[in-house]
Amino acid sequence: MGNVSPKDSLLFYPYEDFRLKLLKKNFPRLLNKPATEYKMKDIALNLHPQSQVLTCAYSPDGRFLASYSKSDKKISIWDIHNGTKTDQLQTRAPDGFTILHRLLNLQGLTFSPDGTQLATTNGKSFLTWALPSLEEHKYRINTPDTISCVKFLGDGLIAFSSSNIITIWREETAENVHILRGHKEDITSLESLPKHQWLASASQNESFIRLWDPNSGLELYTLNSHNPGIRSISFSFDETKLASGYKDSIEIWDFENMGPDPQGLNMRRIEYFEDSKHVESVVFSPKDLSLASVLTGGLIRIWDTCAFRHEVKGSVTQINRHTCAIQCLRFSHNGEFFATADRDGNICIWDGKTGDCKISIESKGCELHSISPDDQSLVTSSTDGVMAIWNTGNWLLRRKLIGHQDKILCVEFSPDRRHMASASHDGTIGIWDLLNEYDIAETKPAHQIKAEFERSNAFDRKGIIRACMAFSPDGTQLACSVRGGAAIQIWNVKPDGSLDASQQLHSAYDAFNERPFFSERIFFSQDANFIIASGDGHLSIWRIESKKLLILIRHVPMIFQSLRWDARDPGYIFTELGRFFIGYVFDTKAETSKPMRYNDGYWTDMVKTSSGRQSESCTLNWRELEICCKGKPLAKFPSSYFPSHWHGIWMLWIRKKRIAMGYKSGHVMLLNFEGR
Template identity: 25%
Template sequence: EGPRDIALLLALQAERTYDTAEARSSLLGLLEESQSLQAFLPGHKGLVTAVAYSPDGSTFATAGRDKIFLWEAATGKRLDPPLVGHSGRILGLAFKDRSTLASCGDDQTIQIWQVGSHQRLQAPQKVDLKLSNLAFSPDGSLLAAISGKSIYLWDYPSLRLRDKTLSHASWVSSLAFRRDGVLASSSGDTITLWNPALGTKISSFSAPRDGKAHQILALAFSPRAGSQVLASAGEDGTVRLWNSTTGEPLGEPGEAHGDMVTSLAFSQDGRRLASAGRDHVIHLWDVEKEQWDSSNRHPVQTLLGQGRAIWALAFGADGHLVSGGDEGAVVLWNLAAPSRFIAKARGVTGEIDSVVFSPNGQTLFAGGKDGTLWEWDTVSQQVREKAPAHTGRIAALALQRQSLISAGGEDGRILLWDSTDLRKAPQQFERSTDSNAIPIGSLALSSDKRIVAAGDDASNGSDGRVRLWRTDTRQFLGELAHRIPGLGALALDPHGKLLATGNLRGEIQLWDVQSRRPVGKPLKGDDLNILNITSLAFNPKGDILASSRGDNTVWLWSMKSRQPLLGSPLTGAKGYVTNLSFSPEGDRIAASSLDGTVLLWDVKSRSAIGTGLKGEGSLLNVAFHPEDDSLVSGTDQSLLLFDLHYAILQAMACKIVQRDLTEAERGRFLHRDLFYGKVCPDGDKNDLTDLGKGL
């Protein structure tokens, strides 16, 4: 919950000082956890007191000690020069339309700005009042602002002060206009509704007195046409919904903030409500029902990363949100942001059940549930070819030099393709089908490409037959000496001498490929080895075998001792692990899972790298690119590409923080006797147009 900008900068500095798996994991984890955090926007010093979006969502404004910044909403680019004219803190901002902005503060003036020219439209209006919480009425004919125990009203554009003041018994803390022009204000624990045109009170109501102080600090009306919903929050951290006409609460509020709530904002469609305050977090609430009940009394999302008290919030268009708070922090959020690391393979459609890269990584082959074999160019990022390959799903793929091997998950055929031209008719492996045509569930190819093994699909009533072939001649070598009931996974060691099998009883058995007989007893890690084995993979050296189990754990086995490394599994997966893959160097292992996440671990330290790459849909397989830091995963919906190039991660982090470590931060966090260069040398560039375009 701390400042994410400082954390990202320290992670970058750590990697530059000592390039370790832990340092890279820290950066990746922070980026994974900051998916909605688009950028920290630099410029303000001290407290940021007000933020506002233009009605069309094209621009937003932020205000602080004595200046106002305008920002291009689509890119996060600051539109210099700042609006300078106030001589004190600016405590209120309000757009009338896309070209007109009003501001007020404790310098006792109201100022009207022309957004395009960054100039005042008229001389500052001296009001002899310290003002805050500025707001235009919906028709733009009135300006309202708070001063002490009163709300003052001015006609617009004349800025003539109206005679009638909306007086309260105690200090006024917030105000908001309803779509029909009714004005709501809060004072202590009481909400009052006013007719501002007449300057008369309509009604008032109070929050329930439950023994806790509840000074209301923030109000917001739903923007939905005809809606009467008013949101309030304040000192006790609770967000309440009201029927503003009757004053009745709309259900019992749920989870509260850890400290006072200072700001509320509805999304433009009224379906989401954002709340923020001194606990440094932003909660997003589902308010589509316009009342609290058991289904929405907890936040649907919590935004972490600002790391400082938040004093102002505003929703823009298309899921954009801006927040301002202590230490000059202005954060731009994108609630609809696609993953920074993930892109869909253009042109590839449907469920993808198997994937394999060419040796140079320039081609990716994918097998579909419908039997389609896809050839995808990773350089041009286009489909190069697709061919009808099998009746039903393609359960597995393997690449043998210039030849591609495909296994049918329903027709039971094993085919050899010319990988340079999928239009050529494939050749069938000897005796790969018989009269029973049992579907194939798993396929394994030795690293030397000489031997291929195929296991029948246990889910189709197979008794666990495993067969082996020579890849160059497609010659059938025979079956394993014993059947393996509940066969679920296969893996061949890089030398083609050992075959590993895993079954639904959690047994991992090693087999001698030449004799096709078992080698030793089944591998056992603990008393829980009755859990089914879901995937197996050898590392490139062949001295480690990885297995995944039904309890979502991944075990690493020493082929020398035939025991688990350090006796404990790799943990962190939240869903059923479907596939395992080692990196080309063998220093990392990836696991895909049905909850749509790819987990990464460092093999040497056995520590997780990041917190998990979230994809889309259920991930059915995973494979490392043979030459760079990227991954591919087939899902029940599409083919996903995960780009983890460290240079791209660095660029993402610097685009988010928009600055370098300050001298004070260096003195606090870094060793004084070492020299540290800049980690984000271009940190002052704040055009975010290409943020996240990693692929």
């Protein structure tokens, strides 16, 4: 974790045995053992060059890492034991200018097998430096295209690529030994395997890794990665693993149990990169199974991949649970359990105190929606609009709800659990009678009305239609976002559950993006006089009686899932980011015949934290990536452990002093700080 202290890193420390010995001492308030990755150990080291890095290479002894920076045109040498820069190559040209300042097209770095030379490409030539004297040699090649990659093969042979052709070249005689043809696109990476005497190559826009015999010039095997656009490949020092880097992922190929034909090898994928970070190149250490990856933005990340061989035991996320990105997370009201759903529709139920997996509902295309106020029921739905209510006591199916003709958008229970409302892609809202608890295999809605869920053609939401719902605390009103979230419709709820006398609250218009502010979550105030909506970068508050938008707060860093009013002081709200004062919106002057313009503010300026009583819940400091309690930090996140988001909603739920998080990898983590 770079400069982060070991105590801050302990929650995510890669070596499980050592971590467990220190958890109790350093985190006495943590009641459960948090999850660690079972497929890939955590980051071992982050290096932070001052400018953009394009490529890197290990020295043969594994002690140093050479990296080339595009911004300052320099090659830096790093000591990976402590993460410090030890040197930069600064040779002089006859004209008095620094040679490296003239290198505008450096594409790769490579050390010779004996560590006595460092090579890189430069246009239609490549350069070598003798180490440690730094004596430079420049070899100009007669080729019509730029040289993209270079690799030492031993015995005086050097392989380099130009366009889609690989040339095996002998340094002593400066002659071509073999010309290798087969790639249809420009070659992006070369890698050698001394033990097998192979040469591996990959090219852009192709999903194949080709293995060659450099002595005969013949193509031996082809590996299909099913992922086009390979930017870099690297073999581990023992030649048991092959890493291939793509724009947003890394694949690890297992050569350890390889037969005579390496086709059909096991492969695993790492997808831990933020949206702004892309993989430029990957390279294994020559001494261990650590893998260095160069990411955009001036970051070198080093991974420990030996967990592929010895998987970490005791992980909260177990094998055969979620295998893809988490897209929904819900915590029960009593905190006894929480539920997660992944992109494939598999649902897992987890113990809210220990994080142990209680049961899995494996049903392709299944979606998780809502948990009843008494925590006795959980609702899921299938793609055909059929909903299922599960008994949370024994996790058996309680009943099926049939009536909608298309995908379910959202579901909400009334506070007394007498009714349940559901919104569907078919353009209807269904009201279901839950008062009768007798066993019914299939139930139809008691009432059904039309609603305008379709967004206007002028609103750009990338084809996504979403809706959110909320009952008022007394159950007499039902609010639902309509028009793709651009407005909120409010109905009066009769004792029999039927809806009438609706009114509509209109969102403010976002002039910069030329669209309304969309509502993703809506909440009633305790007295049911106000509605607050959390959306894509904003927080809005309406007075229901007058249908007036009182305030629009912009640049809110996340969409709130667990927002609620403070029961002891309704001027404050609780969110994942803390307890905030919004009481000033209640002090609006009496309305006149003139239209009242809403107040427009920013999150940092208009929303103020409480100066009095602190929240008893944990909060998230999103800028520092840390969990806090009463303003004091409890744990800091590495960037790779920051929860993922699905359509702008973070997979994070804070329930008092418990924090549940979901990740793109399918992992689920629970941090429980209650009880101490």
